[in-house]
Amino acid sequence: MRPVPRPADRITVSMSVNGGPVERTVDSRRLLADFLREDLGLTGTHLGCEHGVCGACTLLVDGRPVRSCIMLAVQADGCEVTTVEGITPREGLNPIQQAFKDHHGLQCGFCTPGFLMTLTGAEPSEYPDDESIRELLAGNLCRCTGYEGIVEAVRAAWGRDEREGRRP
Amino acid sequence: MTPNMHNRLRPPHEAPTVKPPRFRYARPETLDEALHLLAEHGDEARVLAGGQSLIPLLNFRLARPEVLIDITMVEELRLMAVENGTLRIGAAVTQRTVERSEEAARACPLLTKALPFVGHLQNRTRGTVAGSIAHADPAAELPAVAAALDAVMVVRSSSVERTVPAGEFFFGPFTTALEPDEILVEVRFPSSGGARSSVVEISPRSGDFAIAGAAGLLLASPGGRTAECALALFGVGGAPQRLTEVEDHLKGRRVTSGLLDEAEEMTARTALADSEDIHADAAYRARVAGVLVRRAVEEMAA
Numbered sequence: 001m002r003p004v005p006r007p008a009d010r011i012t013v014s015m016s017v018n019g020g021p022v023e024r025t026v027d028s029r030r031l032l033a034d035f036l037r038e039d040l041g042l043t044g045t046h047l048g049c050e051h052g053v054c055g056a057c058t059l060l061v062d063g064r065p066v067r068s069c070i071m072l073a074v075q076a077d078g079c080e081v082t083t084v085e086g087i088t089p090r091e092g093l094n095p096i097q098q099a100f101k102d103h104h105g106l107q108c109g110f111c112t113p114g115f116l117m118t119l120t121g122a123e124p125s126e127y128p129d130d131e132s133i134r135e136l137l138a139g140n141l142c143r144c145t146g147y148e149g150i151v152e153a154v155r156a157a158w159g160r161d162e163r164e165g166r167r168p
Numbered sequence: 169m170t171p172n173m174h175n176r177l178r179p180p181h182e183a184p185t186v187k188p189p190r191f192r193y194a195r196p197e198t199l200d201e202a203l204h205l206l207a208e209h210g211d212e213a214r215v216l217a218g219g220q221s222l223i224p225l226l227n228f229r230l231a232r233p234e235v236l237i238d239i240t241m242v243e244e245l246r247l248m249a250v251e252n253g254t255l256r257i258g259a260a261v262t263q264r265t266v267e268r269s270e271e272a273a274r275a276c277p278l279l280t281k282a283l284p285f286v287g288h289l290q291n292r293t294r295g296t297v298a299g300s301i302a303h304a305d306p307a308a309e310l311p312a313v314a315a316a317l318d319a320v321m322v323v324r325s326s327s328v329e330r331t332v333p334a335g336e337f338f339f340g341p342f343t344t345a346l347e348p349d350e351i352l353v354e355v356r357f358p359s360s361g362g363a364r365s366s367v368v369e370i371s372p373r374s375g376d377f378a379i380a381g382a383a384g385l386l387l388a389s390p391g392g393r394t395a396e397c398a399l400a401l402f403g404v405g406g407a408p409q410r411l412t413e414v415e416d417h418l419k420g421r422r423v424t425s426g427l428l429d430e431a432e433e434m435t436a437r438t439a440l441a442d443s444e445d446i447h448a449d450a451a452y453r454a455r456v457a458g459v460l461v462r463r464a465v466e467e468m469a470a
């Protein structure tokens with residue numbers, strides 16, 4: 001039988017970040033968002049509220065959207081982490097990013113990485129109409145756009161009818 | 169709290185910002201290891217599952233455990249199965265896993281209906297069903313669902329295993345029958361078969377904690393009368409509340425608009441409303457509880 005693991009305040013973690021292997025020793029209390037921003041310099045993941053409300057820090061862990069301000073770096077040990085840097089092509093923008101640009105889905109851009117990662121991790125077929133798209137987006141706050149442009153961007157990126165659910 | 173202020177005033181890669189207080193962390197792989205660690209550290213330790221409630225508390229430094237025992241890698245706790253008419257959900261099973269399970273939806277539609285109300289998608293990816301129940305936030309949906317379904321909590325320490333019915337599990341806000349050396353290892357939800365179910369709530373934003381909510385179950389007899397009925401409130405008082413008086417009143421009767429009026433009035437009168445915050449006072453919550461029970465019963469009888 002292996003010995004019971006000892007609680008430790010520094011732990012070595014290894015994970016994949018945007019496809020590349022990363023191994024670091026971190027404080028147990030290090031939040032995943034801070035690990036990425038401070039230790040790896042990946043500042044595309046934004047921090048708004050830092051207690052799980054605003055969604056700015058959303059990224060993918062093993063392909064699924066999580067809030068990285070309320071997840072510890074040590075909890076991502078052995079996982080695949082994808083940040084907004086990881087979905088951005090070397091040149092230009094990916095289709096969701098382009099749709100945000102085309103449809104005024106952002107203004108200051110602070111919330112944008114979180115929205116992009118939520119959408120990247122979502123399965124479009126689970127969100128067949130505007131109402132369910134809004135429900136999905138409810139986990140991310142935007143203080144600039146009023147959300148209309150974001151919903152339009154999602155419709156465009158997911159190939160939905162542009163007039164669906166729009167007021168005359 | 170504006171930790172970001174400091175970020176702006178210094179270049180990255182220097183003096184890292186920290187939110188949670190210092191703690192030691194262990195990630196056991198078996199339940200024995202987890203229980204052993206908890207027995208050793210007891211009061212100083214907290215069990216960490218999805219962390220969707222605990223880590224915000226750490227970030228605010230409202231909780232300062234010395235040791236965190238992460239149970240998400242404990243194989244025995246990742247079980248979800250329907251056996252003998254009971255949906256068994258291990259402590260490490262995420263809300264999202266249950267939400268997406270057809271087996272769970274068939275056995276306990278009330279539970280899978282309630283899950284989309286629990287936080288947002290990003291929270292449910294990590295948050296666990298058992299964790300939400302053990303945390304016992306008065307405004308949370310799942311404790312009320314457990315109460316309505318008469319779920320049974322399976323609780324373990326390094327020396328004892330015991331079961332606690334939902335009716336005896338919740339004491340008050342964030343307070344349960346769990347002892348410091350115990351882990352809620354599994355929640356057993358009796359399958360609700362042919363009963364209708366409903367979850368209704370009002371909250372400032374979809375996915376936020378409810379100001380008030382109701383979870384219910386209703387089984388109609390072939391003649392259209394209510395044979396069985398269970399109703400539980402959340403967000404209204406310190407712990408989930410079963411509305412036994414209202415349930416008894418509905419049993420054996422046909423749901424008419426007159427009966428709905430009575431259920432609404434009775435709920436508003438008997439609900440133990442003592443939650444107060446900037447969103448609503450207790451009197452408002454009691455009144456809204458009546459309306460929500462009315463909507464739930466109406467939906468289930470339709």
Ligand code: FES
Pocket residue numbers: 046047048049050051052053054055056057058067068069070
């Ligand atoms: S910064 Fe993580 S949810 Fe707001």
Ligand code: FES
Pocket residue numbers: 105106107108109110111112141142143144145
């Ligand atoms: S674009 Fe400014 S907060 Fe969303």
